[in-house]
Amino acid sequence: MKVTIDGIPVEVEPGTSILNAARQIGGDIVPPAMCYYSKLEGSGGKCRTCLVKVTKGSEKDPRPMPKLVASCRTGVMDGMEVQNITSPEVVEARKGVVEMLLINHPLDCPVCDQAGECHLQDLGFEHGAAKTRYEFDRRTFEKIDIGDKIQLHMTRCILCYRCVFTADQITNTRLHGILNRGDHSEISTYISKAVDNDFSGNMIDVCPVGALTDRTFRFKNRVWFTKPVDAHRDCDKCCGEVTLWYKGEDVIRVTGRKDVYGEVEEFICNTCRFDKKKTADWVIEGPRKISHKSVISSNHYEFTPLPVVKTNPVLMEANKEQFERDTRL
Amino acid sequence: MARKLLLEHINVPGINTFDVYRSKGGYAAVEKALKTLTPDEVVEEVKKSGLRGRGGAGFPTGMKWSFLAKPEGVERYLVCNADESEPGTFKDRYLMTYIPHLLIEGMIVSSFALGAKTSYIYVRGEMMPQIRILERAIAEAKAKGFLGKNILGSGYDLELYVQPGGGAYICGEETALLESLEGKRGNPRIKPPFPAIAGLYGCPTVVNNVESIAAVVPIVNEGGDEYAKLGIGRSTGTKLISAGGNVKNPGVYEIDLGLPVEEFLYSDEYCGGIANGKRLKAVVAGGSSVPILPANLFLKTINNEPRLMSYESLADGGFVSGTMMGSGGFIAYDEDQCIVRNTWNFTRFYHHESCGQCSPCREGTGWMEKVLHRLEYGHGKMSDMDLLVDVSKKIEGNTICPLGDAAAWPVASAIRHFRDEFEWHVTNGAEATTRNFGLAHYADPLTVAATA
Numbered sequence: 001m002k003v004t005i006d007g008i009p010v011e012v013e014p015g016t017s018i019l020n021a022a023r024q025i026g027g028d029i030v031p032p033a034m035c036y037y038s039k040l041e042g043s044g045g046k047c048r049t050c051l052v053k054v055t056k057g058s059e060k061d062p063r064p065m066p067k068l069v070a071s072c073r074t075g076v077m078d079g080m081e082v083q084n085i086t087s088p089e090v091v092e093a094r095k096g097v098v099e100m101l102l103i104n105h106p107l108d109c110p111v112c113d114q115a116g117e118c119h120l121q122d123l124g125f126e127h128g129a130a131k132t133r134y135e136f137d138r139r140t141f142e143k144i145d146i147g148d149k150i151q152l153h154m155t156r157c158i159l160c161y162r163c164v165f166t167a168d169q170i171t172n173t174r175l176h177g178i179l180n181r182g183d184h185s186e187i188s189t190y191i192s193k194a195v196d197n198d199f200s201g202n203m204i205d206v207c208p209v210g211a212l213t214d215r216t217f218r219f220k221n222r223v224w225f226t227k228p229v230d231a232h233r234d235c236d237k238c239c240g241e242v243t244l245w246y247k248g249e250d251v252i253r254v255t256g257r258k259d260v261y262g263e264v265e266e267f268i269c270n271t272c273r274f275d276k277k278k279t280a281d282w283v284i285e286g287p288r289k290i291s292h293k294s295v296i297s298s299n300h301y302e303f304t305p306l307p308v309v310k311t312n313p314v315l316m317e318a319n320k321e322q323f324e325r326d327t328r329l
Numbered sequence: 330m331a332r333k334l335l336l337e338h339i340n341v342p343g344i345n346t347f348d349v350y351r352s353k354g355g356y357a358a359v360e361k362a363l364k365t366l367t368p369d370e371v372v373e374e375v376k377k378s379g380l381r382g383r384g385g386a387g388f389p390t391g392m393k394w395s396f397l398a399k400p401e402g403v404e405r406y407l408v409c410n411a412d413e414s415e416p417g418t419f420k421d422r423y424l425m426t427y428i429p430h431l432l433i434e435g436m437i438v439s440s441f442a443l444g445a446k447t448s449y450i451y452v453r454g455e456m457m458p459q460i461r462i463l464e465r466a467i468a469e470a471k472a473k474g475f476l477g478k479n480i481l482g483s484g485y486d487l488e489l490y491v492q493p494g495g496g497a498y499i500c501g502e503e504t505a506l507l508e509s510l511e512g513k514r515g516n517p518r519i520k521p522p523f524p525a526i527a528g529l530y531g532c533p534t535v536v537n538n539v540e541s542i543a544a545v546v547p548i549v550n551e552g553g554d555e556y557a558k559l560g561i562g563r564s565t566g567t568k569l570i571s572a573g574g575n576v577k578n579p580g581v582y583e584i585d586l587g588l589p590v591e592e593f594l595y596s597d598e599y600c601g602g603i604a605n606g607k608r609l610k611a612v613v614a615g616g617s618s619v620p621i622l623p624a625n626l627f628l629k630t631i632n633n634e635p636r637l638m639s640y641e642s643l644a645d646g647g648f649v650s651g652t653m654m655g656s657g658g659f660i661a662y663d664e665d666q667c668i669v670r671n672t673w674n675f676t677r678f679y680h681h682e683s684c685g686q687c688s689p690c691r692e693g694t695g696w697m698e699k700v701l702h703r704l705e706y707g708h709g710k711m712s713d714m715d716l717l718v719d720v721s722k723k724i725e726g727n728t729i730c731p732l733g734d735a736a737a738w739p740v741a742s743a744i745r746h747f748r749d750e751f752e753w754h755v756t757n758g759a760e761a762t763t764r765n766f767g768l769a770h771y772a773d774p775l776t777v778a779a780t781a
Contacts (some may be wrong), residue, residue: 046687067726073519100692107608133716135701159685160364176687178514181497185685200379218377 001078005029006086007314013315018082020052025262030261032094032123034101034208035160036072037265043165044072044202048097048160049123053090061163068093086314096218098127103134104154104183105209116223116295119308120158137168139183146176147194149215149274150204154186157211157304163187163203171199172177187211198237201273205256205264216274217253224295226252228288233281237269243288244279248300260291331585332559334547334567335540336380339427343461347469356667358549359475363483366549370444375545377553379565384410384501384538385616385638385656386731390545395445398533406534407445407543408510409436411452411459411503412494415616416678417658420569421539423581424460425452429466433489435542437475438549442485443535447488451506454496454542463491481716502730503536504528505684516686517730517768522654538656540569551612561587564639568657574613577601586639590614592630593638594661607663609767611747614643615677618735620742621668622652623771633775636682648742664768669754669761672743673701690733693724697740704751714744714751747771 001014002075008028014023022030031052036044044050050072054065061080068090070325071082102124109115141154164187167174176189185308189195195203204212226245233240245253254273256264276282287317290297333339343349362371378389390536397405397745409432413421413705423647425432438481452460466578467489470476494500494509500509504518507529528534544566548556557565564586573579576594584593594609595602603609607622628636631650636642640654662671685691697720703709721737728734744751750766 044731048687070519070729083624087659093723093727096720097688097727099690099724100696103692103696134696137698158688161686179496180685181499182680182683182685182692325565 001080003076003080003082005082006084015078016076018052018054018069018076018080019044019074022071022082022084028068029083031071032119032127033072033261034119034123034158035162037162037165037206038261039267040165040206042161043160043162045070047101047160049094049101049127051081051090051093051097053083054080055083055087095126095129095196095321098123099132099134100131101158102128103133104139105158106138106140108156112156112210113218113223114156114211115208116261117258118210119208140278141186144188145198145215146189147196149270150195151213151215151218152187153211153213154188155211156209156233157187158209159185159187160208162206162208163212166203166206166267167195167200170202171197173197198269198271199267201270202256202264202267205258205267208262210327214253214273216277220252222245222279226296228290229243230257230285231282233276233283234270235269235272237254238272239266239268240272241266242268242272242282244282244284249279251279251282257288331567331583333583334424334556334559335431335543335569336426336583338494344428344720345426345430345466345517346394347466347473349428350428350672350719355430356434356470356475358546359434359437359441360539362441362549363481363485367609368442368444371438371545371549373440374548374553377545378548378556379553379560380541380544380556381546381640382538382562382676383544383568383657385415385618386548387654390537392499392700393525393537394443394535396523398446398526404446404447404530406529406532407436407442407443407448408503408506408534408536408537409448409450410503410506411450411456412506412541412657413539414453414455414496414498414501414564415618415628415658415684416654416675417573417613417660418571418616419573420571420657422456422538422570423457423465423587424543424569425456425463429459429462430470432463433470435465435477436489436544437470437480437487438528439535439537439542439545440489441485442545442654445535449510449529449644450489450491450712451510452493452502452599453454453772454494456576457493460491460493460695464745467491471492476654479673489736497684498678499732502732503728505610506536507534515683517732519729531660533714540657559585561637561639562641564654566636566639567698568654570638570657572659572661574602575604575607575666579606581763584638586637587642587776588638590636590638593659594628600659600661603661603663605663607665608768608772609743610664610666610771611662611668611734612652613660613662614652616658616680617660618738619653619655620648620738621672622650622742623746625744625772625775626650627652629775648738649745652742655752664739665765667705667765668743668747668750669701671700671738676701676736679732683732683736683779687729687733689724690728690736693733695734697736704754705761707754707761709751709755709758711752711755713755714748717741759765 031048031050034047047297052071053070056062146150175193179188229244231244244251338353351509380390381387499505500515502517505515509515524534593599614629630645676698680694683690683694721741724733725737726729754761
């Protein structure tokens with residue numbers, strides 16, 4: 001099937017979502033996604049950051065869709081034409097969504113362990129306003145330790161439901177879920193149960209913000225001072241392919257290998273994540289490649305090919321700010 | 330006096346029992362449909378009648394039925410949406426309380442038309458008395474052979490169940506209702522797939538409002554063409570309107586669509602005018618979600634033509650100067666009501682009822698509520714109105730389900746039509762807490778722009 005996203009045509013399999021079609025093109029025209037996670041079935045559609053405009057439904061039915069659609073949950077049709085960053089309407093709506101996501105977020109990045117690899121930080125930087133118009137108290141929750149490995153900081157949560165899907169699909173039992181509704185809804189284990197199973201640590205990896213953090217890494221270091229290294233070991237529970245985060249000679253954190261969209265390649269077990277923190281436990285493969293845009297690779301920027309859209313004057317105009325940022329170095 | 334189709338026998342003593350209902354010609358539609366018609370013919374009659382969904386959106390019921398996927402060997406379901414919780418709307422509750430057999434009869438005929446072997450009536454949790462009434466009515470109908478196996482010897486089986494909800498507004502959204510019916514958290518599903526393809530337990534499902542299903546009974550009895558003669562244009566048939574607010578005679582009225590709003594509001598047969606001899610200030614025509622209109626724009630369209638109670642005429646002028654039929658929750662405000670307070674009250678409701686699944690609605694409704702609270706209590710700023718309009722625009726159309734739109738429209742329309750009242754709340758903050766803005770110019774005759 002042929003889809004055109006922001007003027008760039010791409011051939012995709014039937015059943016692909018618009019977001020995944022855009023990811024096949026890559027570059028700046030990929031809509032941001034906070035709740036969609038390609039490895040989790042049923043995720044997506046909730047955060048509304050990936051809204052796009054469908055200007056032509058398909059070859060058969062060329063009518064445009066009346067509303068903006070969530071690209072992560074809308075399948076492509078043959079001949080579909082989609083506008084993302086070229087549509088002012090989409091840019092405006094996305095700005096609105098980012099503002100909404102941030103009004104109840106504590107913005108405590110300076111003390112948050114997720115800072116530096118936080119999707120909301122990136123999203124706010126790229127699409128948000130410099131100042132908030134919200135003048136009221138933000139909702140707050142107490143911090144909860146769910147088990148001895150994970151801390152839940154509900155105040156930071158954006159209710160993407162990723163951790164709920166992870167518990168449903170990766171682990172044997174789900175002990176936590178969403179309680180209450182509206183802006184009082186919270187991720188909770190109901191009467192303080194401990195989430196304790198072999199794959200619970202993946203909830204930390206899928207969390208786009210700092211709501212679920214690794215208690216063994218809590219306040220140990222800023223992520224941009226640590227060095228990511230790919231490594232593997234023989235594990236009888238998972239694939240054993242991880243990223244080790246070094247500070248000097250010590251492994252201070254183990255995570256799954258995250259791709260450019262922040263999604264792990266394979267889920268890993270808790271033994272690998274929490275218990276194997278010695279270099280001797282691992283076979284080192286080499287440094288992990290981190291996007292040159294990430295603060296984690298500060299001081300060692302690598303040359304990456306410029307985005308595809310570089311050649312398209314319409315896209316350049318629409319995305320001027322981002323181009324300036326990208327081409328500055 | 331117009332003819333009643335649904336509420337014809339509402340004043341007959343004991344009409345809530347099977348025997349009295351039957352003696353007044355009840356269950357004739359079941360006999361007619363099951364003995365003389367095929368399911369497709371019933372669907373055809375409903376299509377011909379032009380019946381539009383009475384729950385709020387006004388989507389043609391016959392068309393909805395014809396979209397139902399009919400794969401072999403897969404169950405189909407009919408679900409009746411009795412989760413009526415729109416502020417200002419109480420027509421379904423009235424119907425279920427006083428004439429429950431009409432709904433049961435409609436359910437049997439509609440289930441037959443759709444080929445559903447199991448049907449559900451999802452009733453709002455707060456309506457416990459209505460749940461008991463319906464359960465008793467179902468037991469009566471079953472005892473007489475109108476439900477269960479081999480109804481009236483036609484070979485058609487139907488089981489009908491009443492399911493109480495948890496009392497959440499969001500569960501009136503059809504996919505959230507299905508989730509709730511399945512026993513899950515009542516979050517709206519992301520569409521597509523639509524319920525007609527994959528609804529309850531993944532099977533094709535039709536979800537209809539109580540009144541839509543009840544209206545199937547007269548349609549089958551008299552034929553779709555007869556039904557379509559009532560009403561005006563594409564708004565056919567009769568509609569229950571639950572009139573409330575500052576009218577002299579609040580209550581549920583069955584009107585022929587196309588009745589002039591002036592007649593509905595002021596004639597003694599219906600609302601009987603505004604209570605205590607006051608003047609009309611504003612009207613919410615179809616439940617809290619539809620745009621509010623000032624008196625002058627409500628009685629006359631922008632072209633100075635009288636407005637009618639019909640889907641088209643109420644929507645005349647779009648969102649700029651029109652409103653919507655909605656669910657028929659008619660709320661009138663007299664000159665002593667405060668629009669700012671009313672808007673705040675509506676927004677408080679949507680803030681409380683937002684499911685919290687998607688971000689614009691979850692965060693935006695709370696934000697609007699806080700700003701409106703500030704305005705109402707005299708601490709607002711001049712920039713707040715533009716802020717509210719902007720926030721409502723960011724919510725509208727960007728959410729999973731229509732609750733976001735429903736929360737945004739009342740705010741946007743109140744500011745569009747009553748901006749000076751909002752501004753007065755800012756400039757006279759202290760005074761605004763002690764007295765109301767009053768009628769001002771909201772009932773003045775419209776000045777029609779000269780057409781070139």
